[in-house]
Every structure is written in structure tokens, then in C-alpha cells.
Amino acid sequence: MSDHATAVSETSASEAIIRRAAPYRLPAGVVAAVVVGLVLTYTLGGRDPGLVTQSVVTGLLLGGVYALVSIGLTLIFGVLGVVNFGHGAMLSMSMFIVYWMTTSLGLPVYLATVVAVPLMMGFGMLVQRGLLNKLTLEGNHEGPLLVTLGLSLLIINVLLMIFGGRPLSVPSSVEGSLRVFGAIASYERMIAFGGALLVALLLTLALKKTSLGMSIRAVSANSQGAQLVGVNVGRIYALTFGIGSACVAVAGGLLAPFLSLTPTVGEEFTILAFVIVVLGGLGSVVGAMVGGVVIGLVQTVGALYLPGTGSLILVFAVFVLVLLFRPQGIFGANR
Amino acid sequence: MTPTAERLKSDIRAADDPRLRDNSTRNAFVVLGALAVVLAVLPLVANDRFETIAVQTLIFAIIAVGWNLMSGYGGLFSFGHAAFFGIGAYTDAYLVVEHGISPWIAMVVGAAIAALAGVGIASLCLRYELAGPYFALATFAFAQLFLLLVQNLDFLRRTEGFNLPILPEESFWMLQFERGSDIYVWIPAGLLLVGLAITILYVRSRAGQFVQAARDDEVAAASLGINVMRVRLGAVALSCGITSVAGTFYTQYHFFVGPHQAFGAAVSIEAIIPAVIGGIGTIWGPLVGALIVGPLAELIESVLRDPPGSLSFLQGVAGLDVAVYAALLIVIVLFMRKGIYGTLKDRWRK
Numbered sequence: 001m002s003d004h005a006t007a008v009s010e011t012s013a014s015e016a017i018i019r020r021a022a023p024y025r026l027p028a029g030v031v032a033a034v035v036v037g038l039v040l041t042y043t044l045g046g047r048d049p050g051l052v053t054q055s056v057v058t059g060l061l062l063g064g065v066y067a068l069v070s071i072g073l074t075l076i077f078g079v080l081g082v083v084n085f086g087h088g089a090m091l092s093m094s095m096f097i098v099y100w101m102t103t104s105l106g107l108p109v110y111l112a113t114v115v116a117v118p119l120m121m122g123f124g125m126l127v128q129r130g131l132l133n134k135l136t137l138e139g140n141h142e143g144p145l146l147v148t149l150g151l152s153l154l155i156i157n158v159l160l161m162i163f164g165g166r167p168l169s170v171p172s173s174v175e176g177s178l179r180v181f182g183a184i185a186s187y188e189r190m191i192a193f194g195g196a197l198l199v200a201l202l203l204t205l206a207l208k209k210t211s212l213g214m215s216i217r218a219v220s221a222n223s224q225g226a227q228l229v230g231v232n233v234g235r236i237y238a239l240t241f242g243i244g245s246a247c248v249a250v251a252g253g254l255l256a257p258f259l260s261l262t263p264t265v266g267e268e269f270t271i272l273a274f275v276i277v278v279l280g281g282l283g284s285v286v287g288a289m290v291g292g293v294v295i296g297l298v299q300t301v302g303a304l305y306l307p308g309t310g311s312l313i314l315v316f317a318v319f320v321l322v323l324l325f326r327p328q329g330i331f332g333a334n335r
Numbered sequence: 336m337t338p339t340a341e342r343l344k345s346d347i348r349a350a351d352d353p354r355l356r357d358n359s360t361r362n363a364f365v366v367l368g369a370l371a372v373v374l375a376v377l378p379l380v381a382n383d384r385f386e387t388i389a390v391q392t393l394i395f396a397i398i399a400v401g402w403n404l405m406s407g408y409g410g411l412f413s414f415g416h417a418a419f420f421g422i423g424a425y426t427d428a429y430l431v432v433e434h435g436i437s438p439w440i441a442m443v444v445g446a447a448i449a450a451l452a453g454v455g456i457a458s459l460c461l462r463y464e465l466a467g468p469y470f471a472l473a474t475f476a477f478a479q480l481f482l483l484l485v486q487n488l489d490f491l492r493r494t495e496g497f498n499l500p501i502l503p504e505e506s507f508w509m510l511q512f513e514r515g516s517d518i519y520v521w522i523p524a525g526l527l528l529v530g531l532a533i534t535i536l537y538v539r540s541r542a543g544q545f546v547q548a549a550r551d552d553e554v555a556a557a558s559l560g561i562n563v564m565r566v567r568l569g570a571v572a573l574s575c576g577i578t579s580v581a582g583t584f585y586t587q588y589h590f591f592v593g594p595h596q597a598f599g600a601a602v603s604i605e606a607i608i609p610a611v612i613g614g615i616g617t618i619w620g621p622l623v624g625a626l627i628v629g630p631l632a633e634l635i636e637s638v639l640r641d642p643p644g645s646l647s648f649l650q651g652v653a654g655l656d657v658a659v660y661a662a663l664l665i666v667i668v669l670f671m672r673k674g675i676y677g678t679l680k681d682r683w684r685k
Contacts, residue, residue, distance in 0.1 A: 083468040131665065141467035142412050146611055146668045149604065153661035157654035165653065263654075271479060271600075274472055310487050316480040323473050324463045 027290065030330050034294055038301070047304050050182055055300040057183040063296025064193030065255060069269045070276040070288040071199055072247030078283015079220040079240045080136050086127075086148040088270030089155035090245060094120050094252030095261050096159055099170050108173045110191075113253025117246050124245025127151065128238040136237055159263035167260035174257070192254040199250055200289045203243075207285070216240055220283055275319040281329025290330065363535045363618060367528060374524035378517040386520055390588060392629025393523035397581035398602075399609035399621030400530040405574030406607075407616035408538060409567055410550030411457065414471040415478030416606035418456070419449040419575040421597035423582025425485065428497035428592050431509075438510040442583040446576035453575030454568050461564060475603065482598035496593030499586065510587045523584050527622075530577045534618050537573060546570045547616075578606065608660065612667050614674025623676040627663075632656040 041052055069091060076084050094116050101112035128136075131151070135143035177186040207213035218226040219236045227233050252266075259265055276295050280287025295315055302311030322329065378386060398420060406412050426445035430436040460473045485491045505512045512518045537543040545566040549556040557563050586592040596602075613624025635656040671678045 077468075081468065083472060131669065134669070142471075143668055143672075145412070145414075145468065145471060146607070147665050149607070150661045150664035150668070153604070153657050154665070157658035157661065160654035161658065267600075271475075275476075278472065306487070308487065309483050313480065313483045313487060316476055316483060319476050320473070320480065323465065323469065323476065324459055327463070327465060327469055 026326075027330050030290070030294065034297060038297075041301055041304070045304070051304065052301070053181050054183040055304055056297065057180055057185050059297035059300035060293060061185060061189040061193050061296070062300060063293035064196040065189070065251075065292075066269070066272055066276055066296055067289045067292025068192060068196035068199060068251040068254065069248070070273040070280070070292055071196070071203060071285055072244035072251070073270075073273045074277045074280060074283055074285065074288040075203070075247070076241055076244040077277055079216055080128075080132075080144075080237055081141070082132065082136060082144040082148065083274075084148050084244070085145060085270070086151040086155065087248065087273060088266035088268070089152040089159075090120065090124070090248045091252050091255075091266030091269055092159060092261075092263055093123075093155050093266075094249040095170075095256045095259070095265065096163060096263075097249075098253045098256045099163075099168060099261055102170050109170055109253065109257055110173070113250060113256075116253055117249045120249035120252075121242040121246040124248075125238045125242035127245075128241035129234075132241070133234050133237055137234060156263045156267075163261075163263065165262060167262050169260055170256040172257040186258065188257045192258075195250060195254045196289070196292070199247055200285050203247070204285050212239065272315070275315060277329075278319065278327065279322050279329055281331035284329065284331035287329055287331030360535060360539050364532075366619070367531055367535065370531075371524075371528055374528070375521065378520040383515045386515060386517075388630050388633050389520050390523055392625050393520070393527055394581050394585055394588075395605060395609050395629045396622050396625035397523065397527050397530055397584075398578050398606045399613070399625050400527065400534060401574045401577035401579075401581065402606040403574075403610045403615065403617075403621045404534060404537065404577065405453075405457075405571050407610060407620070408543065408550065409546050409570035409574070411461075411567060411571065412467070412471050413474045413574075413603075414607070415474035415476070415603050416575075416578050417598050417600065417602035418474070418478040418481045419453055419578040420582040420585070420602050420606070421478075421481060421485070421594075422449040422452060422575075423579030424586045424592045424597040425491060425497075425582075426579075427583040427586045428499065429491065431499055431586075432497050437508050438583060438587050439508070442580055445579045445583050449575040449579030449582075450572040453571045457571040458564070458568060461567065475600075478598060478600070478603055482594055485594045485598060494594060496591060496596070497586070499590045501590065519588060523581075523588075526580055526584060530580075531618065531622070533573065533577065537570075538618065542566050542569050608664055610674075612660075612663060612674055614677030614680075617674070617677045617680065620674050620676040624674065627675070628660050631660055635659060 038052075038056060041047065042049055045052065069087075073084060073087050076082055076087075097116045097119060098109060098112045101107045101115060102109055105112075107115065131147050132144050135147065172188060174187045174191065177184050178190065179185075207217060215226065215231045215236050216239070218229075218231055219233055219240075223233050226236075272295060276288055276291035279294065280289070280291030295318075298314050298318065299311045302314045305311075306313065377389065381389070398416065401419070402413060402416050423442070423445040426448055427438050427441040430441040430444065431438055456474065456477050460470055465473050486494050499511075502509060502511050505516070507518075510522070538547075545556065545561045546569065548559075549561060549563045549566060553563055582597060585596070589596075609624030609628050610621040611624065612627055613622065614620025639655065667674060673681065
């Protein structure tokens with residue numbers, strides 16, 4: 001492609017983004033609602049302020065973790081239109097890869113994560129090429145759902161056959177915690193939060209600035225049109241699934257130090273990740289970040305009033321409301 | 336007789352021609368009758384271990400038959416049928432334990448509540464035009480919401496679940512029999528037969544034909560004057576009611592129900608897998624699928640208990656059964672789009 005042609009398509013693509021972008025009123029409204037909610041919790045909530053601060057800090061860090069898991073899912077959902085039910089199982093899988101590398105090969109956790117990323121990316125591309133491409137190119141909705149469901153059961157049970165069901169833990173290299181405004185934040189969770197921000201930033205930049213990113217956005221906006229101008233849609237699908245899986249690998253590696261690993265450990269994240277993806281808007285990386293933090297806060301601050309799994313009811317109530325009234329999410333394009 | 340009347344009469348005679356008559360309903364009922372005989376005799380000749388597998392398979396089959404009505408014929412892909420199974424299971428547990436009401440009444444009440452809940456959920460989703468993956472996610476979310484609600488409601492005993500009181504003697508009215516009694520197979524068998532009969536009649540009825548037309552082309556169906564929303568909600572109500580009945584029997588058979596057995600995501604998956612493996616949108620597909628998936632776990636377990644030499648490394652390993660049917664699911668979706676029964680039927684027709 002000549003430089004001139006690149007420049008031309010760049011401008012038209014950025015115009016498309018501007019047209020597709022959501023009005024900034026709604027995201028601002030959501031952030032404002034969260035802030036107001038927190039202020040009300042502090043002033044009228046009737047709970048010890050120290051306790052609230054701890055919940056907020058925990059919620060923010062938890063939200064970062066959720067966001068990290070959701071980023072890969074939102075990319076796959078947004079571009080391929082595939083609800084990847086295997087996402088949680090792939091998260092478990094990458095955690096067990098990291099576990100195996102730290103215990104058998106003696107690699108430090110975060111180095112093992114770096115090694116796991118290309119492995120999971122290859123696995124994701126293989127899955128898309130071998131199992132899903134035919135179905136997604138046909139525009140079949142139920143097929144990919146069922147295949148990823150089967151894949152999820154398959155991965156979980158193969159992990160169960162290899163590692164057994166007893167909880168395992170990854171030896172950590174970073175221990176200790178930091179005190180923020182009197183609240184405790186462990187280093188491992190802070191690293192996971194930082195990782196989420198970094199992944200979100202890199203992915204956003206890659207989608208905006210590189211030619212691969214442009215092809216991905218083109219396929220996402222209109223796969224037929226993209227094919228007409230010479231994009232290999234099947235290849236972009238495979239790469240997108242691969243990148244989504246790579247994000248899962250990062251998430252797995254960063255989560256492994258502070259979770260006890262069982263084959264189903266990823267499952268609870270899948271469900272929340274779907275909530276976050278729908279809340280943030282399909283294919284929106286920033287939306288996944290904000291959605292993750294919002295859900296994390298709702299869960300931990302809600303837990304001050306509704307103990308146990310009660311705060312999850314709030315999360316699902318939010319989900320149902322968003323699905324019904326704004327299925328394109330906070331950051332999704334208006335349709 | 337005038338020539339016109341003559342022609343009319345011959346037309347009528349032509350319509351009487353046996354080659355033109357639609358025999359599919361009658362044939363389906365013949366198969367159903369044969370199935371009834373087999374199911375009635377089986378427990379008499381089989382042992383106790385077989386009965387556990389048979390009951391498990393029959394429960395699977397009922398859920399799948401229910402799911403198939405809404406998702407196979409209606410085209411509304413539900414990922415949350417656990418919600419309706421759970422409603423049946425918990426209505427029974429609550430009414431029997433707290434009020435001593437007969438499970439048969441609880442079964443009807445549960446089916447009514449499940450049908451209402453299903454219609455409520457589906458009409459919300461359809462009104463806001465959630466389709467494809469969004470509909471699946473929404474139903475999934477509602478099932479999760481129900482699970483969380485049950486875990487947090489005192490009158491449903493939170494995470495503890497209900498234990499049914501054990502009666503001193505057998506009672507048909509209270510649906511309790513001695514362990515291993517043949518009646519424990521006959522009841523779900525009867526319920527399954529009713530579910531299949533409803534499917535056969537429904538599919539050939541006006542409402543059933545309309546809902547299939549709406550599945551295949553919504554706009555065309557609506558432009559022909561079909562009230563798409565209403566026929567779809569009809570399919571949903573039937574589907575949820577049948578699934579709930581399976582839940583009621585589950586509670587009665589196991590004497591216990593907890594949140595995860597009733598509303599867990601695994602139940603939603605168990606509704607989908609037999610139907611997909613057997614054949615979505617066919618009368619017998621869900622049954623065929625359940626006959627494959629139901630005994631699979633037991634079969635694999637018995638192979639692994641005394642494995643042939645080459646497989647000995649698998650001895651005592653958990654998870655193989657699910658891995659096998661997960662692989663089967665993937666293969667079926669990729670290569671036999673219509674499921675085992677659907678594909679065989681097509682091939683046989685040719």
C-alpha cells in the first residue's frame with residue numbers, strides 16, 4: 001500500500017470512529033453516579049469510614065482484575081460477534097500453564113506469564129481457525145456459542161484429569177502490601193491492576209495506530225465491506241481470537257499468585273466478565289475497564305450492606321437493566 | 336349432477352387418496368406407543384443400578400424435550416433453563432416441606448409459576464429486541480439472578496436447601512416409594528411420554544406451525560398476519576412448564592434440593608447438550624441425545640474401573656465423561672448440524 005493510500009484510509013477510518021463514538025454524556029453520567037454513590041455511602045451510609053475506604057480500595061483493585069479478564073472477551077465479542085463461553089476455562093488454562101512453569105521449570109510467576117502469552121495466543125488462533133471460522137463466517141449465532149461451551153467443558157475436565165480437583169497455589173515472588181489512606185492493598189493485586197491498565201492502553205493504541213488494528217476495526221464495523229477492500233476476514237478473525245486469548249493469558253498470570261487454582265476457578269470470572277462486557281459496550285476496551293471498576297465497586301461496597309453473595313444480586317440486577325434498556329452498553333455505539 | 340359438482344366430488348375423492356394423507360402425527364404416536372411399552376417393561380427386567388441410570392436419563396430427556404420446544408422449534412436460544420427447572424424443584428420442596436401439600440399439586444403449581452416466569456422473561460427480552468447472543472446472555476443472567484436470590488432468601492433456606500421428610504410408608508399421593516421401586520422409573524417415563532405427546536401435537540398445531548414460520552422468517556410470518564410475539568410466548572410457556580416438571584420429580588427422587596442442584600449453570604447446560612446432540616427442532620432428537628449422554632458417565636466409569644491395558648493410565652481419573660461428551664458436542668455442531676437423529680432422518684429420506 002502506498003503512503004498516500006494509507007493516509008486516506010486512516011482519515012476515513014478515524015471519521016468512522018467519530019461517527020460511531022457514543023456521546024460522552026452517558027459515560028460521564030455513570031462516573032458521576034458512582035462518585036455520588038460513594039459520597040452518599042460515606043456521609044449517610046451509617047458505616048465506619050475506614051471500612052468504606054477499605055471496600056473502595058478493594059473494589060477498585062478487584063475491578064482492575066475483572067477488567068483484565070473482560071478485555072479479551074470484549075474484543076472477541078465485539079469483532080466476531082461470538083459469545084465466548086470458553087473464556088473462563090481459557091483463564092483457568094493459562095493459570096495452570098503458569099502454575100506448571102513455576103513449579104516444574106522453576107520460572108518466576110511473572111516471567112512464566114510472559115511465556116504463557118504466545119502459547120495462549122497460538123491456542124486461540126488454532127481454536128478460531130479449526131473450530132469457529134466456518135461458523136462465524138456463515139454468521140451462525142448458536143454454533144459458536146455451542147462450540148465454545150463444549151470447549152469450556154473440555155478444557156475444564158482435561159485440567160481436572162491432569163491436575164486433579166484439589167486447590168493448588170502458585171509460589172509468589174512479591175509479597176506484602178501497601179497502606180493507602182488507612183486501607184490495605186496487596187502488591188500482587190496492585191500489579192494486576194497496573195497490568196490491566198497497561199494491557200488496555202497497549203490494545204487501544206494497537207487498534208488505533210497499527211494497520212492490523214485498522215483491519216480489525218474494519219472487520220468489526222462491516223466484515224463484508226472489509227473483505228471487498230482486500231482484508232482477509234478469516235485471518236483477522238483468527239488473529240482477533242488470538243489477541244483475546246493473549247489477554248486472557250496475561251490475566252491468568254497476574255491473577256494466579258493470589259487465587260487458589262482449581263479447574264473451575266475461571267468460571268466465576270466468565271459470568272462477571274459477560275456482565276462487564278455488556279455494561280461497557282461490545283468491543284470497547286475502555287468500556288471494559290470502566291465496567292470492571294464499576295462492577296468491582298458495586299460488589300465490594302454493596303457487600304457492606306448485603307453480606308455473602310447478596311452483593312452479586314446487585315451486579316446481576318445492573319446487568320439485566322443494562323441488557324434491557326441499553327444493550328449496546330455505556331461506551332457502545334448508538335444504533 | 337352438474338359437471339361442476341361432479342368435478343368437486345372428484346376433487347374431494349382425490350384428497351381422500353391415502354397417498355396424500357398426512358400420516359406423520361399418527362406415525363409419531365405409533366412410535367410413542369412402542370416407546371411406552373418398552374419403558375413400562377424395562378424396570379421389571381432390569382436391576383437397581385440400571386434404575387438409577389434410567390431415572391437420570393429420563394430427567395435429562397424431559398428437560399431437553401422442554402428446552403427443544405422453545406429453542407428448537409421457537410428459535411429462542413435459552414441459556415438459562417436452570418431457572419425453570421429450579422422453579423419446579425423449589426416449588427415442590429417449599430410446598431411439601433412447609434405445608435405438606437402433595438407433590439402432584441406442587442408439580443402443577445410449579446409448572447404454572449415457571450410458565451409465567453418464562454413468559455415474563457421472554458416478553459421483556461423480545462420487547463427490547465434482544466436476539467441471538469444477547470437473548471442467550473439475558474436468559475443466562477436471569478438463571479444466575481434466581482440462583483443468587485434463592486441463596487439469599489430466608490424462606491427458601493438460603494444455601495442449605497430443603498430435605499424432604501421421609502414418610503413411614505409408601506404413598507402415591509405424596510410421591511414417595513421404597514428405594515429402588517419400579518414406580519420411580521415409571522413416573523418420569525410417564526412424564527416424558529406426556530412431554531413428547533405435547534410436542535407431537537404442538538408441532539402440527541396452528542400455533543406450532545406459526546412459531547416455526549416465525550423462527551424461519553420473522554418478517555414474512557408477521558406480514559402474513561401471525562402474531563409473532565404471542566405464538567413465541569406460547570412456545571416459551573409450554574417449554575418452561577415441561578422443564579419445571581422435571582425439577583419437581585428431581586426433588587422427589589433425591590429427597591433433597593439445594594441452590595446449585597436446581598439453579599446451577601450446569602443444569603442449563605444439561606438442557607442444551609442432549610437436544611443438540613440428538614437434533615434441535617426434531618421430535619425425537621432430545622430423547623436420542625439423552626439416551627446417549629445420560630448413560631455415558633456410568634459407562635465410562637465402569638470401563639475405567641477395570642480398564643483395558645492401553646487405557647490403564649486413566650484409572651481413577653475424574654472428568655473423562657464430561658470431556659467425552661464435550662468433544663462429542665463440538666463434533667456434532669461442526670459436522671452434523673442437525674444432530675444425530677436429524678441427520679439420520681434426512682439420510683433415510685433420501
